[in-house]
Amino acid sequence: MPDLSTLNVLDLSDAMLEYQKLGWSVLTIRPADDPYEAVVRSPDGEMKCLRRTPIVISRLGGNSEGHTGRASMIYRDLIPGRWDGRYVASHIAVPDGGEVPDDVHHHEVDFQFLAVRSGWVDVLYEGQGDIIRMQPGDIVLQPPGIRHRVLGTSPGFDIVELGCPADHLTTFDHEMTLPNGIYGDHLWGGQRFVFSSPGVFADAWDHPGFSSDDSGISAATNGIVDVRRVRTSDRLDTCPLTPHEFRFLFVMDGDIKVTVSDGTAHHLESGDSIALPQAAQAQVTQGATNASLLDVLVPQTAAS
Structure with a gap:
């Protein structure tokens, strides 16, 4: 099938119906039980890929109280359905605080960052020297493949994490010990590490x-x-x-x-x-x- 232009639509069923009214034919859908993608063709042969991309709202006081994820932290999924695998956003909490049972690891991602909402967390990052304490408003960009380890948090700590793609591999590194010094100007997967604190809102x-x-x-x-x-x-x-x-x-x-x-x-x-x-x-x-x-x-x- 030739390369297609992709059009994100809020409701796939409605979009398919509108194109059919204009004389377009539906060629494929994926998957059959709950389609999130369809290929349509116009009478003159133009083809488009329609991709379901709904507005997604998550509320702190909603039905989901979260689940226990990596390193015993509580994860609340902010994009259920994850836009069919494109993005994952999590609201992560450690209500009691204390030491986090984590190991040195890295993620295979296109991008991933974290932003602290309340409390603090101590983290070690490859090539960044000693412990970094993230506090409210602080943001860290974790480049693809950078090794890191969460050490501990304050009581009532919570943080927002967002990455792409949603389904990505986390690999534990049992050879590297952190801290491991300072690399200076260094790229991981073509990206630089960022630790950003609130600045001037100009x-x-x-x-x-x-x-x-x-x-x-x-x-x-x-x-x-x-x-x-x-x-x-x-x-x-x-x-x-x-x-x-x-x-x-x-x-x-x-x-x-x-x-x-x-x-x-x-x-x-x-x-x-x-x-x-x-x-x-x-x-x-x-x-x-x-x-x-x-x-x-x-x-x-x-x-x-």
């Missing part, structure tokens, strides 16, 4: 009434992904979001209202998140209180 977000700072992750990944800390405005501004292949907002504190293309408004509070495909055409409005957000952006060129 940059306008997608709208001048909101502000953000630069984590340095876009430069470190050559534009594969950008991660920004955002503060909303005291004014009742509405911020139209620039569409991206993948856009993910996590409310670190405060509350916001996100309105999508069909006019539906979603009120998100601290600990809630929303994953937005390009078709969502979303806009953000300040809530009852000022909010701090984690904003993740994957451009079309990086995701294709």
Whole structure:
């Protein structure tokens, strides 16, 4: 089958029906029991791949209390369905704190980062010297293949982790001992390690009434992904979001209202998140209180 252009759609069944009304034929679906992808062909032979990419909202007070994952940490899945394997986002907690039973390991990913919401965590990273203590607002980019080990956390610690692809291999390294010195300027999988603390919120977000700072992750990944800390405005501004292949907002504190293309408004509070495909055409409005957000952006060129 020739190379196809891919079109992300909010609802695959509706999109297939609309194309059929225009005279297009459905050639394939995948899988049969719950299709997330379809190939359609026009009367003149043009072909497209339609890919289900829904808006996904996760609420801290929702039905899922999380499950025990790696190193006995509690994981709450923020994108159930994971956009059919493209992205995974987790809200990870260690309620009691203390030592974490972890070993030196690495992940086979396109990208992966972590952002602390509350408490602190001590981590060792390959080539980064002694223990790094991450605190609220701190963000770390873990390049593909970098060895690391979680040592311990404060009580009430929680962190947001997001990576691509969703299904990736974690490999334990029983040969390397950390810490192992400082490498200096070094690349893992073409990316640089980033440890970013909140800076000056001088940059306008997608709208001048909101502000953000630069984590340095876009430069470190050559534009594969950008991660920004955002503060909303005291004014009742509405911020139209620039569409991206993948856009993910996590409310670190405060509350916001996100309105999508069909006019539906979603009120998100601290600990809630929303994953937005390009078709969502979303806009953000300040809530009852000022909010701090984690904003993740994957451009079309990086995701294709």
